[in-house]
Amino acid sequence: MTASADRHSLPTKATFFVCFQAVPTTLNTQYSAVGGAYAACWVVAANPEAAYTKARFFVAKSEWEVVGVETPPTEVVETSFEGREIGLIQFRTAQTKGIAIVYTCWSKDGLTEAGPMAFDEPGLFDLNAYVGSKKKLSRTGRCFHPESGDQCGEFISAHSIQRNGQLSVIAHEGHVYTLSMNVGDLKKNDGSASLVKCGIGVSSTFFGFCDKHDNELFAPIDKAFLVPTSQQVLLYAYRSVCRELFVKENALALIEGRIEALPETSALRRTFDAMHSGTSFSLEALRIHKSALDTLIDDLAHVDIEYVLFTCRQPQFVAFSGLFYPEFNFLGRTLQDLMDPECRLDLLTFCSVPTHNGWGFLFAWHKSSAPTCREFMRSLATVSHEDPRAGADAMFRMVLSNCENTAFSPVWWEQASSQQKAAVLECFNRGVDMFTPTDPAYLTYGAEDVSQWVFDGVYASHD
Numbered sequence: 001m002t003a004s005a006d007r008h009s010l011p012t013k014a015t016f017f018v019c020f021q022a023v024p025t026t027l028n029t030q031y032s033a034v035g036g037a038y039a040a041c042w043v044v045a046a047n048p049e050a051a052y053t054k055a056r057f058f059v060a061k062s063e064w065e066v067v068g069v070e071t072p073p074t075e076v077v078e079t080s081f082e083g084r085e086i087g088l089i090q091f092r093t094a095q096t097k098g099i100a101i102v103y104t105c106w107s108k109d110g111l112t113e114a115g116p117m118a119f120d121e122p123g124l125f126d127l128n129a130y131v132g133s134k135k136k137l138s139r140t141g142r143c144f145h146p147e148s149g150d151q152c153g154e155f156i157s158a159h160s161i162q163r164n165g166q167l168s169v170i171a172h173e174g175h176v177y178t179l180s181m182n183v184g185d186l187k188k189n190d191g192s193a194s195l196v197k198c199g200i201g202v203s204s205t206f207f208g209f210c211d212k213h214d215n216e217l218f219a220p221i222d223k224a225f226l227v228p229t230s231q232q233v234l235l236y237a238y239r240s241v242c243r244e245l246f247v248k249e250n251a252l253a254l255i256e257g258r259i260e261a262l263p264e265t266s267a268l269r270r271t272f273d274a275m276h277s278g279t280s281f282s283l284e285a286l287r288i289h290k291s292a293l294d295t296l297i298d299d300l301a302h303v304d305i306e307y308v309l310f311t312c313r314q315p316q317f318v319a320f321s322g323l324f325y326p327e328f329n330f331l332g333r334t335l336q337d338l339m340d341p342e343c344r345l346d347l348l349t350f351c352s353v354p355t356h357n358g359w360g361f362l363f364a365w366h367k368s369s370a371p372t373c374r375e376f377m378r379s380l381a382t383v384s385h386e387d388p389r390a391g392a393d394a395m396f397r398m399v400l401s402n403c404e405n406t407a408f409s410p411v412w413w414e415q416a417s418s419q420q421k422a423a424v425l426e427c428f429n430r431g432v433d434m435f436t437p438t439d440p441a442y443l444t445y446g447a448e449d450v451s452q453w454v455f456d457g458v459y460a461s462h463d
């Protein structure tokens, strides 16, 4: 099964590997049975851009609509596929035909985000086992409390956005609208993100704490309005980080499961290996941020947390809790280069919070992330100083573009105009559309006048 190393020949043009996630159009012969597929392409082209365009064209030609990029164009040589028979065959096909594509499909039952199944070799991937392991993972409780261990109680489905005081405030008949990313909904919406109705009992939950530690640790924010004290701010930031850790750990375990299930020679191995290293890298960075916060939780000396709080007396219509590594500021200037291996990956958390007189928009970060986060907030101050409404719009679009853990009031969403809905979804898609690199100016335009937020107070931990 091993490739003969002496037979490799260098192509005159370069060969690129690119992998898309795609859904069949109604004209596709697989439409009735298949929910979606990975389209792994080997392309001979002059440069990565040309390879990308060519691959997309051929995928579309077979009536597949691209909804995501799993692996951006990466230059490969014959020896890249040593010992990987399928990859080697496709590589050689591309040398003679200019392109070779392998589709790996998953079933129509995309509602459960079913995993891939090699279309040509149905026995290659056990779909039921994959769906089962995904469900099991998302329900496998663990406790992220710094003192977790023997004293942990029962693992619970904890809310990352408070049920009382936030979700219940915006809900209508026990439901809110949340972002749907499942394949079935993507297809209904031409490959774009959409909002779906969801019960508040399951919205924003994760099994990341035991009941004892969840109740103990988060009482100062779950049982009281935000004052704010640094302890409360720390707890909001900590909960955002723990949820992200839970999500990322599960994602990594799933990828590892897929890799284990793949035969050694599978062409998919490259794709999953790339996904594995990307996910491991961001998980490692997140663990470092979490352990810095663990230290603060341990000694209760919460001085190392910084924040900016905006308060609002208007009725709340959206609740959110998220985090990201700010790459560009509100003026479109670069803050940190996330592709640089030396990048510190300064982390910013943000969430909506219940306050005495309404609600608040809280930005919080560990002091170690201050260089980037302070500059980020200064750019917001610049925008708001010139035009407070523009500042509020910028904050709203930042939430949409960076946070999938967002819930909308059904009353607000259902009354929004079609232009407003389109503007909201366009910003959401900036966060999920992986075709194009992030536009440095993504925080400077979009969803103007949609939120109508007016903030009446600003509180900061620093100058």
Ligand SMILES: [Zn+2]
Residues within 6 Å of the ligand: 143, 144, 145, 147, 148, 149, 151, 152, 153, 209, 210, 211, 212, 213, 214
């Ligand atoms: Zn615990």
